[in-house]
Amino acid sequence: MYLFFIPGKGRWVKGCFTKHNLYVMSCTIVLCFSLSYFWNMSNGTWQNTPVKMYNTMRMTYKNPELLKPPRNDVLMVTPWLAPIIWDGTYNLEILNEQFRQRNVTTGLAVFAIKKYVVFLKKFLETAEMYFMVGHKVNYYIFTDRPQDVPEVALREGRKVVVLQIQNYSRWQEICLRRMEVMNHFSQQLFINEVSYLVSADIDMRFNDEVGVEILSDLFGTIHPGFYAAERRSFTYERRPASQAYVPHDEGDFYYAGAFFGGTVKEIYKLTKKCHEGIMMDKKNGIEAVWQEESHLNKYFIYHKPTKVLSPEYVWDDNLGRPNILRKRRFLAVPKNHAAIRNK
Numbered sequence: 354m355y356l357f358f359i360p361g362k363g364r365w366v367k368g369c370f371t372k373h374n375l376y377v378m379s380c381t382i383v384l385c386f387s388l389s390y391f392w393n394m395s396n397g398t399w400q401n402t403p404v405k406m407y408n409t410m411r412m413t414y415k416n417p418e419l420l421k422p423p424r425n426d427v428l429m430v431t432p433w434l435a436p437i438i439w440d441g442t443y444n445l446e447i448l449n450e451q452f453r454q455r456n457v458t459t460g461l462a463v464f465a466i467k468k469y470v471v472f473l474k475k476f477l478e479t480a481e482m483y484f485m486v487g488h489k490v491n492y493y494i495f496t497d498r499p500q501d502v503p504e505v506a507l508r509e510g511r512k513v514v515v516l517q518i519q520n521y522s523r524w525q526e527i528c529l530r531r532m533e534v535m536n537h538f539s540q541q542l543f544i545n546e547v548s549y550l551v552s553a554d555i556d557m558r559f560n561d562e563v564g565v566e567i568l569s570d571l572f573g574t575i576h577p578g579f580y581a582a583e584r585r586s587f588t589y590e591r592r593p594a595s596q597a598y599v600p601h602d603e604g605d606f607y608y609a610g611a612f613f614g615g616t617v618k619e620i621y622k623l624t625k626k627c628h629e630g631i632m633m634d635k636k637n638g639i640e641a642v643w644q645e646e647s648h649l650n651k652y653f654i655y656h657k658p659t660k661v662l663s664p665e666y667v668w669d670d671n672l673g674r675p676n677i678l679r680k681r682r683f684l685a686v687p688k689n690h691a692a693i694r695n696k
C-alpha cells in the first residue's frame with residue numbers, strides 16, 4: 354500500500370497499488386514509449402524539421418472553426434499548430450529585424466507566357482510598393498517573350514531575372530508545367546541565390562503589405578472562394594484515377610495555386626512530387642480538375658504547411674469585401690479570359 358496526494362482535496366489518501374504494481378506499471382510505460390520511438394525511427398516518420406514533424410500527424414477534423422474573424426494579437430493556429438496569418442496576428446517589427454539579421458533574399462517566381470506578359474508591368478510595380486519592402490528580392494520571370502518584359506524601376510537590393518522557356522498551346526498545360534520548371538530551376542538556380550521561394554500567379558496585383566511574416570519552411574494560402582466552405586464542397590480532384598485524388602473524408606483547407614512558397618529545399622520537394630503526379634496522370638490519360646492546384650492541394654494534405662496564409666494573401670473583389678478582411682494584399686486583376694488565354 355502507499356499514499357498519494359489529491360491536490361484539489363488537499364489531503365493524503367491510501368492508494369490501492371503496491372510498490373511492486375507501481376514499479377511494473379512505470380517499466381511498461383517506459384518500454385511503450387521507447388518502442389514507439391524506435392518504431393517511428395525505423396519507419397522514417399520521426400524526422401526533425403517542422404514540415405516533416407507535422408506530416409506524422411494525419412488529421413481529419415471538421416473545419417473551419419479556425420477561420421473566425423481575427424482578434425487583435427490573438428495567434429491562430431491550425432490543429433497541427435501552424436500559425437494562420439491574418440493582419441494583427443504577428444509583430445512585423447520583430448520579424449523584420451530577425452530576417453534582416455539573417456540577410457534573407459526571397460525569390461518571387463512568376464510565369465508570363467504568351468499574352469500574360471501584359472500583366473507584368475502592374476505586377477512588378479505593385480510588388481515594388483508592397484512585397485518584402487526593405488528586404489532583398491529576386492524576381493524570376495519565366496516567359497516565352499523576353500523582349501516584352503517591361504523595364505520597372507527597382508529599389509536597392511532587388512533585381513529581375515528573365516528566364517526564357519517554351520510555351521504550350523493549351524493554357525492548362527502552361528499552368529501544369531510550372532511545377533516542372535520550378536523544380537528544375539530550384540536545383541539549378543534558386544538554391545544558389547535565395548533562401549525562400551514564393552510562387553505567384555501573374556494576373557494579380559499587390560494592394561497591401563506582403564512581408565516576411567509569410568516566410569516559413571512551407572506555406573500555402575487559403576483559397577478566397579473556400580475559407581468559409583465545408584470540406585465536402587472543396588474542389589479537390591475526386592476521381593481516384595488521378596494522382597491528385599483526395600477522398601471525401603480528408604483535407605484541411607482548400608489552398609490557392611496562386612500563392613505558395615517555402616525554403617528552396619521544400620519547394621524542390623513539393624514541385625518534384627506534384628510534377629511526378631502530373632506526368633503519371635498524363636500517362637494515364639487524365640488531367641486533374643484544377644490542374645497544378647489540385648496536385649498542390651493533395652501535397653499539402655500529406656505535407657502540412659508550417660504557416661497558413663489567410664485569404665488576405667489571395668483575394669478577388671468579385672467575392673465582395675467581407676468584414677473579416679482587414680487587408681486585401683494580393684488581388685486578382687479582372688480580365689477577359691477568352692481574349693487572354695491561348696493567345
Ligand code: 48C
Pocket residue numbers: 463464465466467468469524527528553554555556693694695696
Ligand atoms: O503565363 C500564363 N499564360 C497562359 O496563357 C496561361 C497561364 N499562364 C500562367 O499561369 C500565369 O502565370 C497565370 O497567372 C498562371 C495561372 N493561370 C491562370 O491563372 C489562368 N486563369 C488560367
